[in-house]
Amino acid sequence: MKIGHLIRAERVRQEMKQIVLAKGICTPSYLSKIERNLIEPSDEIALLLMNRLAIDPSKLQKNDEQTELEFKKLLMDTYKTVITSRNDELTKDKLSYLEQNSPLFENDSLHYTYLLITLRFRLILREDIEVLKNEIEALQHSVDQFDAYQLYLFQLNKALFYYGSGIRKKANAYFEDIVSKLDIIPLSEWERAEFNYMIAIIYTSEGNIFTAIDYIRKAMDFFLKNLQMNRVLDCYIIIGITRKRSEQFEESLDAYSKAMQICEDFNLHDEKGIIYHNIGTLNSTMGNSEQSILYFKKSIDSKKEESEKLISIFCLIMEYSKLNDKDLVNHWANIGLAIFHKLNDESLRSYYHHFHLFKALHSEEGLVETTEAAIQYFKEIQDFRYIHKYCIALAEWYYQNRKYKLSSIYYREANRYGYIYRKVEKWEDL
Incomplete structure (x- = not known):
C-alpha cells in the first residue's frame, strides 16, 4: 500500500514529529522510509498510522488508471471553472465538494496536484493566514517530488500568499522566477492568459509600465477571442492604470469608459465599483479632489464585499486629508x-495602520507613536513605499514641532x- 506521501503531508500539516506518529507502531527510521515511498508498509501498520492521523482509510484508492484519469479531469475542470469565474461563492462550493468527495490516491503525483489546487482555492477565499502558511510549509517538504507543472502551481501559490500578506518584495521574486521559466512550463492557453494578466498587475504596481502593457495585451487577446468580456473589462482597467501612471490622462479615462461600457452591454454591474475607484484615483492624480471624492463614494456604494471597500475608504481619507477636513478624515x-x-x-x-495614522495626523496628540508603529509594520512586510511615505510624514511633523534633530x-x-522603493543605489541614478 503506497501511502507515504499521504502520511507525510498530513503529519507535517498537523505539526506532528515522526517520533510521535511512530510511537507504538514502528520505528521512526521505518516511518521515514514509508513517507519517502521507499517501502510499502503492511496493511496493519498502514491502518494504524492512518488512524492516528485521522485519515479515512475508506477513501484510499488502489492504482486504478481509469478512476485516476476521471478524477484528474474533474480536478482540472474545476480549477479552470474557479479561476476563470472569479466568484467567491462558487470557489467555496467547489472547494467544499472536492474536500468531501476526493478520494486518496496511491498516485502521489495526482495527490500533490489536488493539494496545490485546493490551496489556490483557499488563497482566493483568503482563509486564515497561519493555516495557509502551514499548508505551504507542509508542501515544501514534497517539492523534490513535483513535476514542472506542480512546481509552477507551488511557486504561484507562494507568490499569491505573500502578495496577499502584503510582503510584495517576496511575492515579486516568486512571480519573476515563474516569468523566467514561462516558456518551458506546460500551461494551457487559459492558464497562460490568466498568468499574463497577473504579471501585468505586478509590473504595473512596480512601475514597469511598458512590460505591463505587453502582458495585458497578450491576456486581452485571449479573453476577446473567447468572449470572456468580464476579463476584457479587467484588462481595460489595467490599461487605464498604466496610462495614468504615464500621465496619459485622456487615454486612461478612455480605457475606463470602455470598461464601463462593457458593464452596461454585458450586464456586469457588480464590476462598476472598481471602475469608479480607478476614475477616482485618476481625478486625484490630476488634482481634482472634489471629483475624486465623488467617485470614491460611488465606488464604496457599488461594492458588495466590505473588504473591497477598504481601499476606496483609504483613498477617500487621503483626499479629505489634502483638504484638511479633520472631521471627515476621522x-x-x-x-x-x-x-x-x-x-x-x-x-x-x-x-488598520493607515486609518490610525490619518486619525493621528489630524488630532491634538500628533503622529509619533502611531506613525512609528505603522513604519515598523511596513518594515516587517517590506512595503518600502509606505515606509518612505510615512517617514516623510513623521519628519515633517517633527519639523513643524521644532524637533529638528x-x-x-x-x-x-x-x-x-x-x-x-525606486530601486536605485545612488542619488545620481534618480
Whole structure:
C-alpha cells in the first residue's frame, strides 16, 4: 500500500514529529522510509498510522488508471471553472465538494496536484493566514517530488500568499522566477492568459509600465477571442492604470469608459465599483479632489464585499486629508476601522495602520507613536513605499514641532527607503 506521501503531508500539516506518529507502531527510521515511498508498509501498520492521523482509510484508492484519469479531469475542470469565474461563492462550493468527495490516491503525483489546487482555492477565499502558511510549509517538504507543472502551481501559490500578506518584495521574486521559466512550463492557453494578466498587475504596481502593457495585451487577446468580456473589462482597467501612471490622462479615462461600457452591454454591474475607484484615483492624480471624492463614494456604494471597500475608504481619507477636513478624515477612518475589526482578517492589517495614522495626523496628540508603529509594520512586510511615505510624514511633523534633530533622522530614513522603493543605489541614478 503506497501511502507515504499521504502520511507525510498530513503529519507535517498537523505539526506532528515522526517520533510521535511512530510511537507504538514502528520505528521512526521505518516511518521515514514509508513517507519517502521507499517501502510499502503492511496493511496493519498502514491502518494504524492512518488512524492516528485521522485519515479515512475508506477513501484510499488502489492504482486504478481509469478512476485516476476521471478524477484528474474533474480536478482540472474545476480549477479552470474557479479561476476563470472569479466568484467567491462558487470557489467555496467547489472547494467544499472536492474536500468531501476526493478520494486518496496511491498516485502521489495526482495527490500533490489536488493539494496545490485546493490551496489556490483557499488563497482566493483568503482563509486564515497561519493555516495557509502551514499548508505551504507542509508542501515544501514534497517539492523534490513535483513535476514542472506542480512546481509552477507551488511557486504561484507562494507568490499569491505573500502578495496577499502584503510582503510584495517576496511575492515579486516568486512571480519573476515563474516569468523566467514561462516558456518551458506546460500551461494551457487559459492558464497562460490568466498568468499574463497577473504579471501585468505586478509590473504595473512596480512601475514597469511598458512590460505591463505587453502582458495585458497578450491576456486581452485571449479573453476577446473567447468572449470572456468580464476579463476584457479587467484588462481595460489595467490599461487605464498604466496610462495614468504615464500621465496619459485622456487615454486612461478612455480605457475606463470602455470598461464601463462593457458593464452596461454585458450586464456586469457588480464590476462598476472598481471602475469608479480607478476614475477616482485618476481625478486625484490630476488634482481634482472634489471629483475624486465623488467617485470614491460611488465606488464604496457599488461594492458588495466590505473588504473591497477598504481601499476606496483609504483613498477617500487621503483626499479629505489634502483638504484638511479633520472631521471627515476621522469619520471615514472610523468607518474603515469598524470594517477591519468586523472582518478580523490579518491580511488587511495595513489598513488598520493607515486609518490610525490619518486619525493621528489630524488630532491634538500628533503622529509619533502611531506613525512609528505603522513604519515598523511596513518594515516587517517590506512595503518600502509606505515606509518612505510615512517617514516623510513623521519628519515633517517633527519639523513643524521644532524637533529638528528627530526630523533630520526621519528625513534620512525616508531618503534611504525612497532609494530602495525606486530601486536605485545612488542619488545620481534618480
